[in-house]
Amino acid sequence: MAVAEIQNVKDHRIHQQHDGIEKTNCSIRNKIWMAPMVRGSDLAFRNLVRQQGHIATPCFSPMIRADQVLEASHYLATIENPKDIPPNDLQHLHEDVVLVLTDILADQEPLIVQLCGCHPDVFYRACRFLLKLKNQQSQSCKIVGLDLNLGCPQDCANVCNFGAFLAEEHPDLALQCVAAMKRAIYEDQRDGCTNPPRLSCKIRLRHTTQDTIDFARQLRNHGCELLTVHCRRRQDKHDGAPDYKAGRQLVQALQDSKFPILINGDVVCLQDAERVLTQTQAHGIMIARGFLKNPLLLVNTTTTMMSSSEPFSPSFTLSMAALYLEHVEQHSPPSSLYIRKHLQWLFRAHLRPSNGKRFENFSDDDWKSKLWTFLQRPYLETVYQFRCLLGLYARNWMEEGVEMHVPASLVEHCHATFREIRHGRVPSKNEDGKVEEEGLGAGLFD
Known part of the structure; x- marks a missing residue:
């Protein structure tokens, strides 16, 4: 799976798919x-x-x-x-x-x-x-x-x-x-x-x-x-x-x-x-x-002038989330509640259930509803965990065939799993050097 690395995130404010600034x-x-x-x-x-x-x-x-x-x-x-x-x-x-x-x-x-x-x-x-x-x-x-x-x-x-x-x-x-x-x-x-x-x-x-x-x-x-x-x-x-x-x-x-x-x-x-x-x-x-x-x-831009009924592209919201985390590293909010709130607002158009509530049960291919619920978990506290979460967001979109321009700060986090994010661990690899993954429904998040 190819990952498009953006060398300068700050200059990548709007993706090329939009009509220019x-x-x-x-x-x-x-x-x-x-x-x-x-x-x-x-x-x-x-x-x-x-x-x-x-x-x-x-x-x-x-x-x-x-x-x-x-x-x-x-x-x-x-x-x-x-x-x-x-x-x-x-x-x-x-x-x-x-x-x-x-x-x-x-x-x-x-x-x-x-x-x-x-x-x-x-x-x-x-x-x-x-x-x-x-x-x-x-x-x-x-x-x-x-x-x-x-x-x-x-x-x-x-x-x-x-x-x-x-x-x-x-x-x-x-x-x-x-x-x-x-x-x-x-x-x-x-x-x-x-x-x-x-x-x-x-x-x-x-x-x-x-x-x-x-x-x-x-x-x-x-x-x-x-x-x-x-x-x-x-x-x-x-x-x-x-x-x-x-x-x-x-x-x-x-x-x-x-x-x-x-x-x-x-x-x-x-x-x-x-x-x-x-x-x-x-x-x-x-x-x-x-x-x-x-x-x-x-x-x-064409992007920012869109009406509220038209969601931004997954790539655009990913770049905004990555930029926010860069600023969090410089000035940490009083608690992780702030970070979760911002990511929920950025991703809600793509991940939030239509009824506005969290899902309690997931099928193996229902990564969006699971990621939305996972984003609200209290054990998400560190910038590392949130970057892994963004990497997981990017990887799932790319697996669905959506073109994603992944910021440089997230490239190494695109192989994280729910379990590894839950425990704040670096993604593990097996003897063949491939990242080990758990099923989306395996023990929910742990």
Whole structure:
């Protein structure tokens, strides 16, 4: 079985089967923002979108709990040098604390930090600490914005009273949180610090459009300088068509170049972005799932302009996954959950079962459903294991006769088996020098 080795993965952003690269319209690139995503907008992925995807706007961090920012400040007070954090310590710290220590502190590009919570005093102290980090670590920590999450519709937000639940059920408290964050920024300026970060909020549509407009005005009056509106209501979560008509009414009601509004919801490619910009007249578009599916969304090609109903080629998704792992080697996420999430988004169009669930039983030739389920296993932790998984993905496609251009970083991993990946072992060979393989259904994964 021949393996096509690509010597320079970074130059292989789009395979030759596509119609060539056009220059992206700068006006649209400057209006596209990558959304803050829980376990999705980690530093490794941000750098992939920055370096290979050429995003022009500042990136958002994953959502971080404000009280855990304070825990990070307490931890940093116990060590002399933030660069000398013992690896064992990171295994026992809260994930959000690790994000502050290894993600926020390590990012050398403009970054907007998204926070969640419901206590104004905690927000104030968390923002003061983050701005202190910005001022002390100016070469490696470039925070240009602080963002308050007032739009999360998930159950955890309901339990902890943050996100959309805080905004809808305790709006006065939400406004106090905004004011506390603005006070922290103001006091940082008063202390002589320049280039203050912009304060932004991310919300969802409320019960009526007028309620949304009124709340947006209150946010602006309490210090918010940039507003992102997910054009769905809390009960919708991520289902149903976004209400762009309400988004347009909001933009019209708050027409002010000093208070830009970004529209979010169901935009997955540049064509969608251009359509929604025209429809809503918003200042910009925020995209989440579109970047997860295609980190090169802003590289204006035939590939990236495809509609969301048309999956990318297996070769393209493989190259994106390989590039992401290269960045993971440089900036490891707080846990392997981040890596699994990104690979699942990249491969879901080709591997995910049509019912959206994991398979429990497999036939010997059902490698796609088995690989999809295997990708969600907790024992997948190392870059080596994930590279072997990508090699297995490539090999099975090639055995089906699909042309695959395998990145150089994956060539030696194309003979891995499920069992070897499970135990993190180098692929074994028999006396004839051939790789030994197990049947796809043999003991499931072990």
